[in-house]
Amino acid sequence: MKSYPLETLFKEVAFIAYHFNWSSNEVMEMPHWERRSWCDEISGINRKLGSEEKGRISL
Numbered sequence: 192m193k194s195y196p197l198e199t200l201f202k203e204v205a206f207i208a209y210h211f212n213w214s215s216n217e218v219m220e221m222p223h224w225e226r227r228s229w230c231d232e233i234s235g236i237n238r239k240l241g242s243e244e245k246g247r248i249s250l
Contacts, residue, residue, distance in 0.1 A: 195223060203230055 203226045204218045210233045218226065 203227070206230055206233065 204215050207213060207218045207226060207229050208215050211229075221229075
């Protein structure tokens with residue numbers, strides 16, 4: 192079984208926790224597929240808002 196890179200895990204957790212104000216524990220309890228889905232959704236929202244605002248990031 193291949194493990195998930197720890198640096199990537201921390202980036203995903205920070206990204207989701209920052210944008211949704213969820214605790215790191217809540218995000219860490221999610222399965223990988225769910226964290227990636229939330230990262231994709233947040234990035235999509237940021238891209239959409241990017242045409243209106245500057246300074247948003249995507250993961």
